[in-house]
Amino acid sequence: MRFATRTFLWSFIPFVVLLLGSFWAIQKLVEHTVRDGLRTSLRQTHVSMARVRANSELQNSRFLKILGENASLKAGLQLLLAAPRNGDARRTVEDQLREICAKLGFDFLLVSSPDGVALAGVMRVGEQLVGMDIARLRPPQQGFTTIGERSYQVASTPIDQGDENIGTLSVGEPFDFTAFTTPAVLARRGKVLKSSIPGIPLEEVEIALKPCRERAECEVRLRGETYISLPMDSISFGEGYVLRSLQSIDAASGPVQGILRNVFGIAGFGALLATAIVTILSSQSIVRPIRAVVEHLKKSEGTGLLPEFQAKPARIQEIRELAESFNRAASAIREARANLHRAYVEFVGSLASALDARDRYTAGHSRRVSELSWSIGRAMELAPQELDVIRIGALLHDIGKIGIGDGVLQKPGKLTNEEFALIQQHPTIGRRILEGVHGFEDYLSIVELHHENWNGTGYPWGLRGEAAPLAARIVHVADAYDAMTSDRPYRRGMSLEQAIRVLRQYAGTQFDPDIVPLFASLMAFTQEPSSSAGAHAGPSRVHVLPNVVNEANEAI
Amino acid sequence: MQMIVKLAIAAVFLGVTAVGGLSAADIQGSVVIKRKLTKRRVTASVSAYERGVTVKLDTGPDTDSLAFERTRVAVYLEGQFQSQPATAALEQKNRQFVTDTLVVPAGSTVSFPNRDPIFHNVLSLSKPKTFDLGNYPKDHTRTVNFPKPGIVFVNCHLHPNMTAAIVVAPNQWCTKADGAGRFALTDVPPGAYTLVAWHRAAGFFRQTVKVAKDHASPVEFIIPLDETGDAKVVAQR
Numbered sequence: 011m012r013f014a015t016r017t018f019l020w021s022f023i024p025f026v027v028l029l030l031g032s033f034w035a036i037q038k039l040v041e042h043t044v045r046d047g048l049r050t051s052l053r054q055t056h057v058s059m060a061r062v063r064a065n066s067e068l069q070n071s072r073f074l075k076i077l078g079e080n081a082s083l084k085a086g087l088q089l090l091l092a093a094p095r096n097g098d099a100r101r102t103v104e105d106q107l108r109e110i111c112a113k114l115g116f117d118f119l120l121v122s123s124p125d126g127v128a129l130a131g132v133m134r135v136g137e138q139l140v141g142m143d144i145a146r147l148r149p150p151q152q153g154f155t156t157i158g159e160r161s162y163q164v165a166s167t168p169i170d171q172g173d174e175n176i177g178t179l180s181v182g183e184p185f186d187f188t189a190f191t192t193p194a195v196l197a198r199r200g201k202v203l204k205s206s207i208p209g210i211p212l213e214e215v216e217i218a219l220k221p222c223r224e225r226a227e228c229e230v231r232l233r234g235e236t237y238i239s240l241p242m243d244s245i246s247f248g249e250g251y252v253l254r255s256l257q258s259i260d261a262a263s264g265p266v267q268g269i270l271r272n273v274f275g276i277a278g279f280g281a282l283l284a285t286a287i288v289t290i291l292s293s294q295s296i297v298r299p300i301r302a303v304v305e306h307l308k309k310s311e312g313t314g315l316l317p318e319f320q321a322k323p324a325r326i327q328e329i330r331e332l333a334e335s336f337n338r339a340a341s342a343i344r345e346a347r348a349n350l351h352r353a354y355v356e357f358v359g360s361l362a363s364a365l366d367a368r369d370r371y372t373a374g375h376s377r378r379v380s381e382l383s384w385s386i387g388r389a390m391e392l393a394p395q396e397l398d399v400i401r402i403g404a405l406l407h408d409i410g411k412i413g414i415g416d417g418v419l420q421k422p423g424k425l426t427n428e429e430f431a432l433i434q435q436h437p438t439i440g441r442r443i444l445e446g447v448h449g450f451e452d453y454l455s456i457v458e459l460h461h462e463n464w465n466g467t468g469y470p471w472g473l474r475g476e477a478a479p480l481a482a483r484i485v486h487v488a489d490a491y492d493a494m495t496s497d498r499p500y501r502r503g504m505s506l507e508q509a510i511r512v513l514r515q516y517a518g519t520q521f522d523p524d525i526v527p528l529f530a531s532l533m534a535f536t537q538e539p540s541s542s543a544g545a546h547a548g549p550s551r552v553h554v555l556p557n558v559v560n561e562a563n564e565a566i
Numbered sequence: 567m568q569m570i571v572k573l574a575i576a577a578v579f580l581g582v583t584a585v586g587g588l589s590a591a592d593i594q595g596s597v598v599i600k601r602k603l604t605k606r607r608v609t610a611s612v613s614a615y616e617r618g619v620t621v622k623l624d625t626g627p628d629t630d631s632l633a634f635e636r637t638r639v640a641v642y643l644e645g646q647f648q649s650q651p652a653t654a655a656l657e658q659k660n661r662q663f664v665t666d667t668l669v670v671p672a673g674s675t676v677s678f679p680n681r682d683p684i685f686h687n688v689l690s691l692s693k694p695k696t697f698d699l700g701n702y703p704k705d706h707t708r709t710v711n712f713p714k715p716g717i718v719f720v721n722c723h724l725h726p727n728m729t730a731a732i733v734v735a736p737n738q739w740c741t742k743a744d745g746a747g748r749f750a751l752t753d754v755p756p757g758a759y760t761l762v763a764w765h766r767a768a769g770f771f772r773q774t775v776k777v778a779k780d781h782a783s784p785v786e787f788i789i790p791l792d793e794t795g796d797a798k799v800v801a802q803r
Contacts, residue, residue, distance in 0.1 A: 085723045089685055089701050098703040102684040102724060105661075 013300060017293035025285045033274050040270055044263040049238055052192070052257050053227075056240050059191065059255075063242075067165075074167035077114075078179050082106060087121055087169055087177050090129050101141075103130040108139045117162060118142065118182040120149060124175045133157070133182070151180050154196065154203075154251040161185040161196060161204050192255045194242075195219065199250040207232075207256060215256075224252060235260045299329040303336065316340035354449065359405050365412055369420050371498055380404040382488035386525060387481075389532050396481070403456030404485045410440025410457065422499045434469045437461055460485040463520045483522040487513065487529055490521070506533060590753040591777050593739075595785035597639045597747040597763060599632055633745035635765070639789070640669045640733040641749045642740035644760040644772070649673055650738040656720065656730055658686040663720060663730030667766065671738045672715045679707035687723035694718050694734055717764070731766055754782065763787040 077083075086103040093099045107119040111132055120131035120142065128149075131142035149155040151166040162182035169177045187194055187206035195215055196204040202216040210232060218237075222228035225241045235258050242253040303319075310316050318337040362376040383404040387397045411419060414436055418429045425433065440457040444450045459473060459482035466474035468486075478486075494509040504512070510530045517526035651673035657664045659681040670676060678688045680702055688708065689698040694716030699708040701724065712718060715736035722728035733740070743749040751761075756777045763771040768789045775785055 082724050082726045085687065085701075086685075089724070096703070098683060098685055099701075102701075105684050106724065 014293060014297040017296055018289055021293060022286060022289040025289065026282060029278065029281050029285065033278050037267075037270055037274055041263065041267060044266050045259050048257075048259055048262045052238055052255075053240065055192065056242070056255055060242055070165055071167070074165055074179070074181060077110070077181070078167040078169045080110070083110070083121075083179070084169060084171055084176065087129070088171070090121070091123060091176060094123075094129060100130045104132050104141050107132045111139050116181045117160075117184050118149070118157075118180075120144070120180040120182075121169070122151070122178045122180065124177055126151070126178070129177070131180075149180065149182065151178055154185065154198070155182065156203060190255065192257050195239075195254045195256055197252050197254065219254070222254075229259075230256070232256075232258075299333075303329070303332060307336075310340075316343055351449065354447070355402055355405075358402070358409070358447075358450075361412075362405050362409060365408060368416060371496060375492055375496065376405050376408055378492050379407060379485060379488045382491065382529075383481075383485045385532060386484045386488060386529055389528055390484075390525075399452045400456070400481045400484060403453035403481055404488065406440070406444065406450075406453055407457055407460045407485050407489065408436065408440070409443055410436035410438065412443070413439040434461070438470050455479045456481050456485050458482075460489055462486070464517075464522055465519045468520075480522075484525055487521050487525050491529070491533075510534075589779045590755050591780050591782045593643075593751040593754050593759075593761065593775055593777065593782045593785060595641070595749050595761070595787065597636050597641075597743040597749065598786060598788045599635045599639075599747070599765075601632075630745070636743045636747040637665075637745055638667045638766055639743045639747075639749075639787070640667060640735075640740065640764045641743060641751070641787075642669065642733070642735035642762055642764075643737060643751065643754065643775075644762050645736060647737040647739070649736070651675070653677070655679060656688075656732070657681050658688070658722065658728065661722075661725050661728055663722075663728055666730045667733065667742065668730065669733045669735060669740045669742050670712060671735050671740055673711070673713050674734070675709050675711045676732060677707050677709045678720075680704050685724060686728070688720055689723055690718050690720050692716065692718040698723075733764060761785055763789070765789055 083103075083106050086099075086106045090096075090099045090103050103121060107121070107130065110116070111119050111134070116134075118131060118133035120128055122128045128142075128144040128147075131144055131147075131149075132139045133142050147157060149157070149162070149164055151164065153164060155162050155164055161184070163185045164180055164182045166178050166180040168175050169179055185196065185204065187204070190206070193205070193207045195202055195207070197216070197219065200216070200220070202212045202219065205212055205215050207215060215232065218230040218232045219239065222230065222239060227238070227240050230237050230239055237256045237258050239254045239256050242255060306317075306319060316339075318340055319333045359377075366373050366375050366377075380401050384397055384401045387400045392400070414432055418425070418432050421429065437458045437460065441454050444454055444457055456479075458470070459478045462468035462471065462473040462478040462482065463486075464475055464483075466472050468478075476483075491509050491513060494512060495503045495506065497503045510533060513521060513526050514530065517523045649671045652670055653675050654668055654670050655677045656668055657679050661682065661684075668676065678699060680686045681704070683704050685701040685703050687699065687701045690696055694714040695710065695712050695718045697710050699710070702708065712732065712734040715734045718732040718734060720730045720732060739751045739754055741749050741751060754777050756779050759775045759777060761773045761775045763773075765771075771787050771789060773785055773787065775782060
């Protein structure tokens with residue numbers, strides 16, 4: 011993974027997690043508070059509703075008491091008690107009950123004997139009040155009863171004659187859910203009989219209510235919604251009947267939660283956006299300097315050079331220190347490498363010197379050729395790197411002569427063909443020697459090709475014209491010049507003018523026709539202050555170029 | 567009103583002095599009621615209840631309510647003259663006494679047959695005759711003799727809305743007005759009499775009637791009621 015990505019993620023993700031976590035926690039907290047508040051208000055509603063209901067129950071009971079004092083009903087009941095099997099008597103009471111029903115709007119009325127045996131009753135079926143089949147139906151004296159499809163709430167009052175109880179009057183009204191402001195469920199022993207929750211079948215409500223204990227508050231899940239359910243235990247409904255109120259918490263807290271979600275959504279989105287921007291900026295500020303360092307290093311990797319950072323110092327201290335220490339390390343490495351190179355060159359130079367020293371006549375030859383070649387190169391305005399290559403390459407140009415015995419090399423007289431062929435091998439030998447040395451690749455062409463002639467008559471390959479590199483051609487001229495101007499056991503060295511003349515003579519055949527005139531003018535210019543300095547003063551000629559030598563040394 | 571009371575007192579006095587003659591005449595008269603006096607209670611028939619039909623109460627019958635009121639007016643002569651006891655029936659039908667105003671001369675026997683498929687109970691707590699016939703079912707009947715004149719209110723213990731009035735007249739000259747308000751007392755010996763009209767809600771109205779041989783002047787009772795429907799003059803019973 012990229013550093014930038016990693017930096018971004020490492021700062022962004024914890025931020026996001028923290029943000030989402032705290033939003034979630036706040037949302038939960040608010041939700042919890044809303045639910046608690048709702049539960050409390052529900053309970054209060056519940057309590058007040060129960061109170062109202064209890065009050066109306068009391069009113070009803072008073073009203074019922076008055077109904078129980080109905081003299082004609084008492085007379086009818088006494089008649090019926092005296093003749094319980096008499097159809098006329100039962101009809102008489104039924105008739106009385108019908109009249110009461112019709113007047114007072116009850117749904118059923120029933121009289122029973124003091125020992126609880128139902129004697130006569132009427133009930134409303136549609137628009138009609140029909141006699142109740144008392145043998146089959148046994149409605150309780152209190153609470154709920156279900157006859158057919160309908161649920162009735164039943165209340166009773168004793169019918170007393172003096173101090174004697176002569177029976178009970180029970181009245182039933184259809185149980186009306188509309189009296190409850192909250193949805194309610196009527197259940198008996200876990201079986202839901204009636205529900206005022208719209209659109210949900212009774213079975214489903216029953217399953218949802220299963221975990222609730224009979225007379226305890228509980229929370230139920232119904233169609234993905236949470237309902238709070240409270241038993242209305244303040245109202246007595248009799249045998250196993252429980253009335254529970256059910257209120258959807260979700261529906262009540264929904265609007266608030268919606269607002270919260272919107273607020274949190276907008277705030278969260280804003281915060282995330284801000285976080286993303288801040289994170290990107292901060293990670294960029296870390297990554298950018300590092301990336302610059304990395305790019306710099308990559309460049310160094312490609313070139314092998316270790317240039318120092320030129321960019322303005324980074325604002326981050328660590329990055330600045332990194333750049334500085336890189337610069338320090340780079341310069342140390344550069345220095346070490348230069349030292350190593352210099353040591354090589356010096357080693358090779360001393361090797362060349364040692365070679366030159368085998369013969370007093372050739373002593374200093376390599377160094378002189380090096381200096382002359384360097385001067386030519388500079389006069390040609392070559393690049394410093396090329397000048398370096400020429401200087402060191404020229405110093406090493408005769409290294410191959412190590413492999414040629416003194417007998418041949420220092421032979422005073424004319425060489426035989428075989429001996430000459432042996433001599434001609436020295437560029438190839440030199441190349442082979444230096445090939446194995448790492449970092450000397452640039453000098454190989456000079457060592458190998460400094461005896462190639464312009465017209466292709468040179469050795470070892472007989473290259474023509476510019477096929478041999480410029481550096482080799484320069485060294486060829488300088489080598490020839492120094493050889494001509496140096497003394498030999500069998501002859502004295504030529505004078506400068508003579509040598510230049512020879513060079514001019516062979517320019518275009520042996521030598522590069524461009525280099526020779528340049529060299530000639532260069533020598534003429536250096537010769538001017540001491541025109542008669544002598545033809546044989548080879549070493550002295552070196553001295554006319556001290557500044558050149560010094561410069562060359564410094565350049566290494 | 568004061569004048570009417572005075573007249574009434576004078577009539578009582580005159581009534582006592584009246585003497586029956588050999589020849590007789592008919593007293594013709596009419597009752598004028600211009601306003602409905604009582605709310606006629608309507609109960610559905612027992613059989614209707616049996617079928618379970620709910621009947622809206624307090625709706626008047628299709629009949630002319632003023633005519634109905636006129637039929638509830640009892641008319642008789644005051645004074646202990648000769649009486650010819652009779653037998654009459656006061657049925658209990660559809661949780662009503664039929665008829666609700668019965669006029670009989672003193673000493674008559676009234677039977678109370680139950681025509682409903684339910685029990686009824688006939689009782690009276692009125693001074694001239696107190697009785698309780700108990701509960702009895704359909705097609706059973708009980709009889710009661712009314713020797714003393716006066717007004718006997720009859721009720722059913724089981725059905726508090728059932729009520730009837732039996733006007734026990736002191737003599738044989740007693741009758742009820744018809745729907746048009748007309749009434750007639752036949753063969754009244756000549757003399758001065760007090761003629762009494764009684765309506766359950768309006769009370770007693772008295773007029774002096776002179777019966778000549780073969781002739782009696784026509785009588786008109788105007789039974790007045792104020793805005794509230796109460797009779798203006800309610801004489802003592």
